Amino acid sequence: MSRVLIVGAGPAGMRAAETLARAGLVPIVVDEGARAGGQIYRRPPDGFIRPPKALYGAEAKKAAALHRMFEEMLRAGLITYHPQSSVLGFSGNTAQITGPEGMTAIGFDRLILATGAMDRLAPVPGWQHAGVYSLGAAQIALKAQGVALGRRIVLAGSGPLLTLVAHQLRKAGANVAAVLDTAPLSAQAVGGLRMAMARPLVTARGLAMRAGLGRLYHAGVRLDRIEAGDDGPCAMHWRDARNRSHVTPCDAVALGWHLQAETALTDLAGVAFDWSGTWAQWLPRADAEGRASGGVYLAGDGMGILGADGAEVAGRLAASACLADLGYAIPLRNRGRDMRRLARMRRFAGGVARAFPWPAEMIRNLPDSTVICRCEGITAGELGDTLPLAGAEANRVKSLGRIGMGRCQGRYCQRAGAELIAALAGIAPAQAGRLRAQPPVRPAPISLLCSETDNG
Amino acid sequence: MSAAGSPGRLRRLAETGREPLSFHFDGVRLHALAGDTVLTGVLLSAGHLRKAEFGPERRAGFCLMGACQDCWIWQEDGPRLRACSTPLREGMRLLSGSPHYWPDPRS
Ligand code: FES
Numbered sequence: 001m002s003r004v005l006i007v008g009a010g011p012a013g014m015r016a017a018e019t020l021a022r023a024g025l026v027p028i029v030v031d032e033g034a035r036a037g038g039q040i041y042r043r044p045p046d047g048f049i050r051p052p053k054a055l056y057g058a059e060a061k062k063a064a065a066l067h068r069m070f071e072e073m074l075r076a077g078l079i080t081y082h083p084q085s086s087v088l089g090f091s092g093n094t095a096q097i098t099g100p101e102g103m104t105a106i107g108f109d110r111l112i113l114a115t116g117a118m119d120r121l122a123p124v125p126g127w128q129h130a131g132v133y134s135l136g137a138a139q140i141a142l143k144a145q146g147v148a149l150g151r152r153i154v155l156a157g158s159g160p161l162l163t164l165v166a167h168q169l170r171k172a173g174a175n176v177a178a179v180l181d182t183a184p185l186s187a188q189a190v191g192g193l194r195m196a197m198a199r200p201l202v203t204a205r206g207l208a209m210r211a212g213l214g215r216l217y218h219a220g221v222r223l224d225r226i227e228a229g230d231d232g233p234c235a236m237h238w239r240d241a242r243n244r245s246h247v248t249p250c251d252a253v254a255l256g257w258h259l260q261a262e263t264a265l266t267d268l269a270g271v272a273f274d275w276s277g278t279w280a281q282w283l284p285r286a287d288a289e290g291r292a293s294g295g296v297y298l299a300g301d302g303m304g305i306l307g308a309d310g311a312e313v314a315g316r317l318a319a320s321a322c323l324a325d326l327g328y329a330i331p332l333r334n335r336g337r338d339m340r341r342l343a344r345m346r347r348f349a350g351g352v353a354r355a356f357p358w359p360a361e362m363i364r365n366l367p368d369s370t371v372i373c374r375c376e377g378i379t380a381g382e383l384g385d386t387l388p389l390a391g392a393e394a395n396r397v398k399s400l401g402r403i404g405m406g407r408c409q410g411r412y413c414q415r416a417g418a419e420l421i422a423a424l425a426g427i428a429p430a431q432a433g434r435l436r437a438q439p440p441v442r443p444a445p446i447s448l449l450c451s452e453t454d455n456g
Numbered sequence: 457m458s459a460a461g462s463p464g465r466l467r468r469l470a471e472t473g474r475e476p477l478s479f480h481f482d483g484v485r486l487h488a489l490a491g492d493t494v495l496t497g498v499l500l501s502a503g504h505l506r507k508a509e510f511g512p513e514r515r516a517g518f519c520l521m522g523a524c525q526d527c528w529i530w531q532e533d534g535p536r537l538r539a540c541s542t543p544l545r546e547g548m549r550l551l552s553g554s555p556h557y558w559p560d561p562r563s
Contacts, residue, residue: 032522032541039521045491045543047474054470084541086522118523130504130516131465137520145496146471172469231503232465232516252465262523374518374526377510407525412518443525445535 001025002326004319005095005108007087007265010038011062011308012300013114014070015315016322021078023323023330028080028106030087030097036070038116039136040308043067044144055143057168058205059308066312089268089439093295096440103448110295110322113266114315117301120260120281121412122359123380124156125225127255128371131232134412135256139165148174150252154236156180156223158356159258160206166216167209178248179213180238182257183356184220191355198348222362226253258356259305260415267437269296275430278350279305280358281415282434288339290318297322305352310345313338363416364423372420373413375406383417384424392425394418394433407443410435464501465516479548480532488544495520495527495539498550505529505539506552530554 004020006013009031020027029036035043041056041063052060073079085099094107119134126132133141133149135157141147148169154177155166166179196203210217220241227235227247236248260281267273271292272285283304286292290299299318300311317338320330366372368381378401386401394417397403403417404410410417414435421432474489481498488497495517498505504514506529517527520540527539532549 034543044471047491048471049473050470118519118521128508128511128513130514133517134519134524137518140520141466141496142469145491145493146469147496147500148467148469150465151467174467174469228513230514232514371511374524375510377508407528408523411523442522443528443538 002109003028003107004110004112004322005030005106006112006114007031007095008038008114008116008300008302009033009036009070009081009083010114010116010300010311011041011066012116012302012311012315012318013038013112014066015312016112016114016297016299016319017079018069018073019316019319020323021073023328025323026078026080027112028082028108030082030085030095030099030106032084032086034084035067036081036083037063037067038311039140041066042140042144044146048146050146062308062312086442087265088442088444090265098442098444098448103444110297110326111269112297112299112318112322113269113302114298114300114311114318115262115265115302116311117259117261117305118411119161119256120258120358120415121255122157122257122363123366123370123372123374123413123416124223124255125367125370126228126233127226127253128374128377129226129228129232131228131251132226132253132255135159135161135165135254138169138254142168142172142174146172148172148252149254150250151175152177152250153252153254154178154180154233154248154250155254156182156221156236156238157256157258158183158359159256160352160356161256161258162356163206163210163213163217165254166213170213176216177250178236179217180221180223180236181217181219181356182221182223182359182362184241187357188219188355191351191353194351194354195348196351198344198351202348257358258352259301260411261302261305262411263302264409264411264437264441266292266296266298266302268439268441270294271296271298273434275434276304277430278353280360280429287321288317288342289321290314291321291325295325304346304349306342306345306349310342310349313341313345317342358415360419360429363419366420372416373403373406375408375413376402378403380420383420387421387424392421392427392432394421394435397421398435404435409438409441465499465503466496468500477544477546479544479546479550481550482552490544492544493540494529494537494542494544494548494550497544498529498539504552
């Protein structure tokens with residue numbers, strides 16, 4: 001029987017596993033979470049009692065259905081599941097994995113990557129302080145732990161998550177001081193129309209949530225800086241769409257500009273990348289079903305930011321493509337329906353990208369003293385200083401200036417870094433190149449790596 | 457420890473009916489609930505997890521999803537751990553900085 005390894009147990013990975021199991025395969029699922037669900041449908045630990053409706057709102061039914069489906073497959077022994085485990089890299093068709101049992105190596109014939117997405121971050125002066133978080137973090141804290149990240153929280157950035165997190169926090173009783181959206185209303189109108197044409201209900205729901213925020217919400221904002229003392233943030237300094245200055249006192253800030261695909265493993269698996277102007281990021285190359293090169297298949301937000309519903313469809317499609325390539329007969333009717341659904345998700349996502357753009361202009365105007373690499377405190381000025389020697393190429397700038405070499409492996413600075421390189425060199429961000437991923441893609445103790453080598 | 461009165465950075469909004477547990481952070485005995493992550497437990501009572509290695513500021517995690525590695529802290533006796541994705545256990549002894557004997561000659 002063919003061995004198919006699925007990385008990630010969010011909506012894409014779970015649906016991929018289901019599709020393979022139905023065809024009679026026993027897929028191996030490796031996931032970093034303690035329980036399947038991914039970020040969007042993340043489940044709290046045992047002993048937490050809020051019902052799905054309180055955790056997932058309008059998506060509660062979908063979340064519960066996915067969780068149930070996965071648990072049933074587990075119980076029936078239809079999948080091999082490795083929770084709390086991270087794939088660190090590959091050597092040929094073997095994945096190196098760390099988990100509760102230490103280091104293991106799992107061989108595979110085909111690989112389905114459903115690695116999801118994370119917040120796309122732009123630096124704001126002062127964002128290095130304790131108490132500044134990603135928007136996703138604010139949502140995870142609430143969903144998986146029932147806590148708010150502060151007593152007076154400013155949410156800033158752009159994208160559907162900004163409004164959603166604000167809504168969820170307020171509903172749970174948190175004090176949200178302001179919701180600052182850098183997207184101008186004009187862009188939101190154009191993008192919003194496209195969103196509404198593709199998915200009217202989802203768009204209307206978002207608008208209603210937004211309306212519920214009332215005067216907390218501001219569009220077309222410019223973020224000047226996060227004022228912070230020894231205890232972390234104390235105020236957000238910002239300007240409104242008419243360029244009037246505001247200072248909003250707070251003790252926590254959550255930032256995020258929509259999402260960025262998590263692609264480190266995709267890169268290590270040898271998949272090619274293309275620059276996406278729409279998404280202002282590098283995205284892996286795959287066909288419409290998620291078929292990439294060399295027996296690798298992609299699904300979900302790790303392939304392109306289509307959201308949770310898109311991820312479920314993409315997971316099924318990628319697994320079907322994998323099955324077809326392995327010689328299994330797959331029902332064509334479902335495939336056609338899924339392809340049409342995915343096309344609709346793509347149209348919606350295009351509208352989202354247009355409505356909530358990457359704040360290129362804001363980044364290009366950051367003061368030299370702004371920390372760009374949060375891991376190692378490297379500033380915009382220090383990045384600029386490397387250019388005469390390094391040239392305008394992200395990997396060379398990384399070698400000389402360490403932008404992208406810290407603990408997060410460039411996940412949270414590479415987009416802003418490329419934007420600054422491009423601004424200084426007078427080129428397009430795509431021309432600044434793409435940071436190559438390096439194994440291990442998660443930190444692992446040297447002792448683990450050594451012991452694996454010894455055994456191997 | 458009441459939800460509203462917690463002295464740390466975080467504020468509990470829900471799920472307060474779980475079993476209590478206690479642990480140590482920088483030698484001080486603190487209280488939390490079973491099911492809290494190390495990050496949640498520490499930051500309900502403290503303002504930060506650790507000091508930054510490359511700047512004067514402190515750190516308290518950033519992504520909470522295992523992507524940024526901002527939240528690694530020390531244990532008095534044992535390996536470092538990623539606070540956002542490690543469940544807090546009764547009796548843990550955690551440190552915001554490295555123990556003085558690190559690297560441990562015994563290991
Ligand atoms: S907070 Fe980012 S890895 Fe823990």
